[in-house]
Amino acid sequence: MLYLKKYFTEGLIQFTILLSLIGVRVDVDTYLNSQLPPLREIILGPSSAYTQTQFHNLRNTLDGYGIHPKSVDLDYFFASRRLLNQVRQLDRLRVPSTEVSAWLVHRDPEGVVSASVQSGPSSIALDNGNGGGLDDVSNPEGSAMRGGVGGGAPESGYSPSTEETLGAVAPQDTQDHGNGNDDLTKEDIDLIDILWRQDVDLGAGREVFNYSSRHKESEPEKQPLEESKEDAEREEEGWRNGLNLQAGQTHGQVDGETGESIPEQLSSLGVQSSLSLQECLRLLEATFPFGEEPEFPGAVAPELRESGEEGPSTSRGLPLLPQAEPSLDLEQQWQDIMAIMELQDMEVNSTADSSFLSDHPGSSSPTSGLESGSLANFGLSSPTPINQDVSLHQASLPSCSQDFPAFFSPELDAPQSHRPALLSLSSSNSSNVNSTFGSTNLTGLFLPAPLNSTSNISSTPALADPLNSLLEEAMLDEISLLDLAMEEGFSQAQASQLEDELDSDSGLSLDSSRSPASPSSSETSCSSAASSSATFSEEGAVGYSTDSEVTGELEEGAVGGHQPEHNKFCRMSYQDPSQFQHLPQMEHVGHNHTYNLPPSSPLHPEHTLLPAAKRSGRDGKMTAASPPQHDLMDKQSSRDERRARAMKIPFSNERIINLPVEEFNELLAKHRLSEAQLALIRDIRRRGKNKMAAQNCRKRKLDTILSLEEGVDSLRRDKARLLKEKAEFVRSIRQMKQKVHSLYQEVFSQLRDEDGRPYPPSEYALQYSSDGSVLVMPRHLATEQARKPEKKQKDKKK
DNA sequence: GCAGTGTGTCATAGT
């Protein structure tokens, strides 16, 4: 279960990250409930509740607090921690302050830093809907706010809980900034934060996006159609007021470096507005017959824009988008569009980084915007000659969906010059796709049926298939991880492979279970045979003793020709050749010790006679003269048996060897034996016992070798498993980096200053401040700001 | 004849 937990956690994280990057919010539990316990239970443990705080418990747990420094789990911890940290950011960032404020900071010709602040109500708060999941309970304000919003229309997708202030614009004309941001470290993290806070909610069963305006905090259920010009003005006022103090916990968190000084500067300097999405819509409307005016928020746009231009807001010229809550169908249409865009985007994901940026400049290629990596939520804006200054936040307005069904419909592939540049830095676009557009395969895969039920005009099955394949592949990867976990981290293929390696490596791959019977058992089994052997023990024992003259005499007469010691066959039953045949490590041993075979073996006569002459030393003496009258049984006897026969020992060697010492002493006492006989008997007993001991010793040695081999095998499997896990981690990280890189480039490609000029990535960088704002500022300023906190910390320490 | 392996045996230490 531990492995399962680890793998599932990591797999879930990876998968979630992947989906979040492509703008999909998934409740994985929905798809695995039937087979597996809830993911939260797997991740958090059986006792974990379905609460947000439990996620922090997970965090604590997986932060490694409970891992021993020397534990091997530490490897898992380090590898998974990175992913978990990122997921934590989802939790931390998304809920409390879903608004994103982007500040365009640039240096004017005089060297004065100015900024264009575009704040829009198109915030992208992800409503958890069910109230569960990963809402950050640590932020009561944010939760309360969201709760109030969600109460009105928790799943409508338009619960205006937060706001997103994006100073960047999403123009159609983009330049290739792909080479400007190779450093993914900080920017990547910032962008990931932006995305995740907007798109991902592990705990929610569905994704709902809130398009909120600033004033929605007090009027969460404001209907867009009801919004009047006064509403817009009022909204703008609130927008201005809230420019620096954003909703939720971000209030008061803006320090002078990010949220305070810069916006003030911006307001004082005056910021040029970009063409709003509403403007875009209106322009598009002139070209495309959209739905009725009142039904989409775009109708309000002109008014808002006017108010925005008239207002003294820092976002002067940036229209405040009314908090629209259009019908679900409209939103779904919009999301369908986005889904399609994402599909296409994924199809060309591999070439996203460069192609997107290169295609953008002025080109109206419909696919250009789709090739910008998997972060289609950002890359949906394609160059259109009409709207060049669509603000990012504006682009995320759901109201557009009803207006542009034709743009993103299957005809999308056809070259179009009228594609709206809607897209936005806000990932709400892509998120919306999943929240309500069920027609696409994407949503069909991951969203509950109710959400998918509404519609879909623009779904394109042809496009969905590739995405399906990709998602299936991703799912299969996770499943394979699960399988791996089930197998304690080792796949069958690897296991078989290693087994083959093991088999080839070792000639001693003996299964200990098939080892010969233990000597003790063999001894018991041969007790019956011992009685039979006693029948010829009288025939003349062959004395072999260094201190016995009698043995010397007897050896010559008794030992004729290397008699087989067939008695051994009983005592050392595990030496039975038939048993060795089952032992792989013994197969190569060609020894034919036929003295272990029964007397009936036809091989004994010839075989035992030949080596007799070769014997040297003590055995040579024994083989010097072998009486020809000795029968087959004598030839099969052991030396000690022959000696015993020669010495006329009245009992068998088996008894001599195996009798308990007391019985053995009694046996000796019963018979009147000479000293020579007693010495021989004691030698026989000593040698016999030592022989068994030697056999046991060798057997133990062999078992030890086998166990060591098993240990080596286990270690090899562990190694293979760890290598596979490492490869998985590396792959995940690589994928994330690619996506982040694409996202960063995508964002930059859509950023425009007040003059509609792109921000060169080499000079500007996106910075994600602690209050949730996204700043576009010169790199040198970014670096300075990055240094300031460090200094402050040092000062505090002093 | 040599190498590898199995087996028996001895010496020795330990139980």
Add this chain to the structure above:
DNA sequence: ACACTATGACACACT
């Protein structure tokens, strides 16, 4: 002290 066991070392048999 004795019996027994375990094990290294050796010699030998066998392939």
